[in-house]
Structure formats: C-alpha cells, structure tokens
Amino acid sequence: MISKRVSEIPFSGIRRFFELVQKSKDIISLGVGEPDFPTPEPIKDSGIRAIENDYTSYTSNYGLLELRIEIAKKLKKKNNIDRNPENEILITVGVSEALDLAVRAITDPGDEILVLEPCYVSYKPSVWFSYGNPIEVPSTEENEFIPQMEDIEKRTTKRTKAIILCSPNNPTGTVLRKRNLEEIADIAIENDLIVISDEIYEDLIYDNEKHYSIGSLNGMEDRTITLNGFSKVYSMTGWRLGYATANSEIIEAMMKVHQYTMLCAPSIAQYAALDAFKHEKYINEMVRQYDKRRRLLVKGLNSIDGISCVMPKGAFYAFPNIKESGLNSEEFAERLLRDGKVAVVPGNTFGECGEGYIRCSYSVSRDDISEALRRIEEFMRKIK
Amino acid sequence: MDIDREILDILKDDARISVSEMADMLNISTDEVEKRINSLKGRGIIRKFKTCIDWRRFGVKKAKAIIRVKVVPQERAGFSKIAKEISRDPRVEDVFVATGEYDLILFVEGEDIDEISQFVTEKLAPKKDIVGTYTHIILAEYKRDGVMLFDEKERRLKLSL
Incomplete structure (x- = not known):
C-alpha cells in the first residue's frame, strides 16, 4: 500500500526511545529541542490582534509582503545579504518546510547532497524524498565538530549538487567561523555546488563568537539558500514560521512547490512576527540566561568522571562524550532514562559520527540542570 | 558583563544556589563569588536571604491586607518619618510611598481579620498625621515576589529534535 520510497526511509531512529521517554515518570528531560521561554508578549499581542482584526485569510504564496520587507531589512543589516523582498524571500511553515522546498527545488534523482554531520534529523530524509543521495560528511570532537575541508572534498563528485550545513549547530553547538565558511564556499564555487545554510540558531x-552567513561571501550570492525562522530565537516553535532567501530563480522554484503543497504560511503567525525584529532585547536577555546555564551544564558534565564535553559556542545544546561508560549512545540514553531518570538524546540520532555522544539541552531551568547533573553523576558512579 | 549584577540576578531567583554553581555559571572562582557576595552584603545591597512560602498549602491560614494610607500633606522627609514608624511594626510586610490619592501603601499580615482590623484601628487611626485609610483584604494569592503559587503543566515535548 505504501510507496517503496516512503517505506524505505526509516523513522527517526529514536522513535522507540521517544515513546519510552513520554511514558517515563519523574524524569528530568534534557531532551527538549525548543526554548523554555514563552513567546515575547508583544509578539503574542500582535497575534491576538491579527485574530481580532480578521487577518485570518490566505496571504500571498510568498508570504506577507510587509513581513518579507522586514526580513529583507534584517538580512541586510545582520547577515550582510541583499535580497529583493518581492521575489527573493519565501515565508514558509517553519524551517522544516523551507529545507524540504530547498532540497526539492534543486535535486534531481541520483543527485548527491553532502550533509555535514552531526546534524538535524531531517536533512537526509529530505534528500531521500527527492530521490537524491545524501552523502554524510562526518566531523570529530578533536576538531570541535568543525567539518574538515579534505573530508568534504573527498566526497565531492560529478554528481554532487549541494552541501547542507547548520551553524550554530544542532546537536553540537559548534559555530563555524568565517574562515571555515570561506573554505566551504571555495569548494562550492570550484565544484559549482549550491549551499543550503540552516541558520535557525543564529542569535544564540x-x-x-559571531555568526556569519555563508550567503554573504563573495561568489556565494547565487548559490546559497539561506534558511532561518522565528522558532528558536523568538520562542515561536508552535507558530510554525520560517523563511528562505536565495536568488529569484531558486526562490521561484521553491515557491512553486510551496504554492501547491502549503499555499502559504499561517497568516496569524506572519502578522504576529511582523514586529519581531524590533524586540531584540528579549533575545539578549534569553542569551544571557542560556549562557549561564550553558556554563553550569558543561562545567558540571566535565566534572563527572567518565564524561567530557567541548564547550559549545552556540544554540542551546551540549554534546558530551560518553565513550568511557563502555555503552553506546542508545544504550547509555536508555539506561540513563531508566536508572538515572534523566532523558537525553543519543548522539547517533544525528549521524553515525555522533555515536559515543549524547545531546543535552540547556533550554531547561537552572534547577533542572543541577538536578540532572547530580543524577548523571550518580548514574556514572553506578555503572562503573 | 557586570558580575555583581549577574550575581544579584541569580540570587534574586535562588538564594540557596551553591557558590560553586555560581562560579561555574559566571566563569569565576568560588573565592571570588564569596568575596563579591560578602561585599554586596557589607554594602547593604543584599539585605537578607528569604524563602517564598505557600502558607495555605502548608495548612496555615493568615489574613493579609493591602492598606492605603492618606497622610497630612507634608514634605518628603515627613513621609519618611511616618513610613519608618509604620515599618517598625512586625505585622507590616511592605511599606511604599506612592503617588495618587493615598500616600502610603502597606502590605499587612496577621493571624486573622481581627488582627488586621486591630492594626488599622489601634495603630494607624490614632496617628494624627494619618487622615484616612482604605483597606483591601486579600482573598487569594497567585504570584508573590515573582513566584507563581500555582502549578502549571509543562507543555513542551519531553523530547524534540
């Protein structure tokens, strides 16, 4: 009944673990992948006003022009990317949709897309859904999970069409420096590749450290699809609002798919987000809080015998090494859940090179971080 | 980053946080954290470490009231004199000088309504500087000192990627 393609694509590896976590009681979860701050009040108010004023009809397929204009201004100011809001920006249902559209717009059957791992779980399936071949480019803790040029070059072939990257990174928290991005840009230009750059954590x-957009680098203007959204930075995960920007050829192609599948992003969310960029003070405050929790978590993890953790520079995740436990990521996560009452995400969920690591989110209260650390320490003592 | 300011922000939220946790969060030594806290105490910036208690949940009933007090028109110093006088009464939790029709706003706590009423009639009314009071008996508490007194369900998924 189900198509061969869809049947072949595995469910996200941790679905079973996912269910286990949902059923567990009295656990502390460091498995959350979204902010623990509420949507800023002014954004909520704009959303409520949108409903009251009946701004509840379809919008342009591209999204509200007013919002695209705001996004264009923000791209110019913050990302040094110059885009025409008329036809070079597309508002989507979260970055998830934007990623899917980007991959679909550029992938022919058999095309190879390089996926810099560890990375978010949907990159590879998006490529599979487009009958492309995702090619994993692993990175290592020794290099602070920064992808190495020779590893990318080694996997670049005549069939390679694009590179998908994410910085600041989920799950490692790695931030690519300008120099790293320039090297990736060089490879892209030399091999005529497109870069899909997921920048959803840019302000965290x-x-x-400073966030750079690869799309702002020389020669990248016409070969970069920059993806971003409001979920992580403005605590708007449930509003489902993202956007993509690229040259008009690519955006129009993406819009074609979007038009037939989504029609438009939710109008209420779009109106709510209209003034979002004016509320940067909320971001600064959130970043201040995350920063303190980041240190608490990472220093705490490093003080536990058998665990070591690179200090992440962005997002709200730490990616500690648990190899000394003698367990693989999944065993570790399952036993920690069962015996230690702490939920984390096994690192191999984000690619094979994530094996031996777990993802711990610090998007939880300070109390929860302290208690989770206490439990993890006790757990590690017991399994020794 | 102003470290003293960060310390105050952390302590405002959790007075019992350990010095070593604070040191981790602020990337400074435990010695420095202690030194700074002592200095903040010494300078009277940190006045006291307290606990936010839900007495009702503990089973102890207390009567609380907000009392607005109108004082005979006088200069600032005059307000200060009466505000301090009232502050010395242990039944009084908070004393504010404010704008508006009334000059002082007090939060008063007692065993029962009688005690509040006694405070108003015996303590406030006889003062010749006080020309009027307006008492609001508190019926329910939802948030105090920035702390919610009700439990809310976690709405986020326990796991999301």
Missing part, C-alpha cells in the same frame, strides 16, 4: 551565540 556565546563567548563573543
């Missing part, structure tokens, strides 16, 4: 960045 610490230690004076």
Whole structure:
C-alpha cells in the first residue's frame, strides 16, 4: 500500500526511545529541542490582534509582503545579504518546510547532497524524498565538530549538487567561523555546488563568537539558500514560521512547490512576527540566561568522571562524550532514562559520527540542570 | 558583563544556589563569588536571604491586607518619618510611598481579620498625621515576589529534535 520510497526511509531512529521517554515518570528531560521561554508578549499581542482584526485569510504564496520587507531589512543589516523582498524571500511553515522546498527545488534523482554531520534529523530524509543521495560528511570532537575541508572534498563528485550545513549547530553547538565558511564556499564555487545554510540558531551565540552567513561571501550570492525562522530565537516553535532567501530563480522554484503543497504560511503567525525584529532585547536577555546555564551544564558534565564535553559556542545544546561508560549512545540514553531518570538524546540520532555522544539541552531551568547533573553523576558512579 | 549584577540576578531567583554553581555559571572562582557576595552584603545591597512560602498549602491560614494610607500633606522627609514608624511594626510586610490619592501603601499580615482590623484601628487611626485609610483584604494569592503559587503543566515535548 505504501510507496517503496516512503517505506524505505526509516523513522527517526529514536522513535522507540521517544515513546519510552513520554511514558517515563519523574524524569528530568534534557531532551527538549525548543526554548523554555514563552513567546515575547508583544509578539503574542500582535497575534491576538491579527485574530481580532480578521487577518485570518490566505496571504500571498510568498508570504506577507510587509513581513518579507522586514526580513529583507534584517538580512541586510545582520547577515550582510541583499535580497529583493518581492521575489527573493519565501515565508514558509517553519524551517522544516523551507529545507524540504530547498532540497526539492534543486535535486534531481541520483543527485548527491553532502550533509555535514552531526546534524538535524531531517536533512537526509529530505534528500531521500527527492530521490537524491545524501552523502554524510562526518566531523570529530578533536576538531570541535568543525567539518574538515579534505573530508568534504573527498566526497565531492560529478554528481554532487549541494552541501547542507547548520551553524550554530544542532546537536553540537559548534559555530563555524568565517574562515571555515570561506573554505566551504571555495569548494562550492570550484565544484559549482549550491549551499543550503540552516541558520535557525543564529542569535544564540556565546563567548563573543559571531555568526556569519555563508550567503554573504563573495561568489556565494547565487548559490546559497539561506534558511532561518522565528522558532528558536523568538520562542515561536508552535507558530510554525520560517523563511528562505536565495536568488529569484531558486526562490521561484521553491515557491512553486510551496504554492501547491502549503499555499502559504499561517497568516496569524506572519502578522504576529511582523514586529519581531524590533524586540531584540528579549533575545539578549534569553542569551544571557542560556549562557549561564550553558556554563553550569558543561562545567558540571566535565566534572563527572567518565564524561567530557567541548564547550559549545552556540544554540542551546551540549554534546558530551560518553565513550568511557563502555555503552553506546542508545544504550547509555536508555539506561540513563531508566536508572538515572534523566532523558537525553543519543548522539547517533544525528549521524553515525555522533555515536559515543549524547545531546543535552540547556533550554531547561537552572534547577533542572543541577538536578540532572547530580543524577548523571550518580548514574556514572553506578555503572562503573 | 557586570558580575555583581549577574550575581544579584541569580540570587534574586535562588538564594540557596551553591557558590560553586555560581562560579561555574559566571566563569569565576568560588573565592571570588564569596568575596563579591560578602561585599554586596557589607554594602547593604543584599539585605537578607528569604524563602517564598505557600502558607495555605502548608495548612496555615493568615489574613493579609493591602492598606492605603492618606497622610497630612507634608514634605518628603515627613513621609519618611511616618513610613519608618509604620515599618517598625512586625505585622507590616511592605511599606511604599506612592503617588495618587493615598500616600502610603502597606502590605499587612496577621493571624486573622481581627488582627488586621486591630492594626488599622489601634495603630494607624490614632496617628494624627494619618487622615484616612482604605483597606483591601486579600482573598487569594497567585504570584508573590515573582513566584507563581500555582502549578502549571509543562507543555513542551519531553523530547524534540
């Protein structure tokens, strides 16, 4: 009954674990992948006003022009990317849809798309759904999970069409520096590749690191699809609002798919987000809080015998090494859930090179981080 | 980053946080955290470490009231004199000088309504500087000192990628 293609694609590896977590009681979850701050009040108010004023009809397929204009201004100011709001910006149902559209717009059957791992779980399935071949490019803890050029070059072939990258990264928290991006850009230009750059965590960045958009680099203008959205930075995950920007040829192709599948992003969410960029003070406050929790979590993890953790520079995840436990990621996560009452995400969920690691979110209260650390320490003592 | 400010923000939310946790969060030594807290105490910036208690849940009933007090028109210093006088009464939790028709706003706590009423009639009324009061008996508490007194369900997924 089900198509061969869809049957062949596995469910996200941790579905069973997912169900186990949902059923568990009295656990502390460091498995959350969304902010623990509410949507800022002014954005909520704009959403409520949109409903009251009956701004509840379809919008343009591209999304509200007013919002695209705001996004264009923000791209110019913050990302050094110059785009025409008329036909170079597409508002989508979260970055998830934007990613799917980007891949569908550029992938022919058999095309190879390089996926820099560890990475978010939907990149590879998006490629499979488009009958493309995702090619994994692993990275290592020794290199702070920064993809190495030779690893990318080694896997680049005549069939390679694009590279998907994410910085700040989920799950590792790695932030690619300008130099790293320039190297990736060089490869893209030399091999005529498109870069799909997922920048959803762009503002969640610490230690004076700076976010750069690869699309702003010389020669990348016509070969970068920049993806972003309101979910993580404005705590709007459930509103489902993202956007993509690229040259008009690519955006129009993406719009074609979007038009027939989604028609438009939710109008209420679009109106709510209209003034979002004016509320940066909320972001600064959130970043301040995340920063403190990041240190608490990572220093705490590093003080536990058998666990070591690179200090992440962005997003709200830490990606500690648990290899000394003698367990693989999934065993570790399952036993920690059962015996230690802490939920984390096994690292191999994000690619094979994530094996031996777990993802811990610090998008939880300080109390929960302290208690989780206490439990993890006790768990590690017991399994020794 | 102003470290003292960060310390105050953390302590405002949790006075019992350990020095070592604070040191981790702020990327400074435990010695420095202690030194700074002592200095903040010494300078009278940290006045006291307290606990936010839901007495009703504990089974102890208390009567609480907000009392607005109108004082004979006088200069600032005059307000200060009467505000301090009232502050010394242990039944009084908070004393504010404010704008509006009334000059002082008090939060008063007692065993029962009688005690509140006694406070108003015996303590406030006889003062010749006080020309009027307006008492609001508190019926229910939802949030105090920034702390919610009701439980809310976690709506986020326990696991999301």
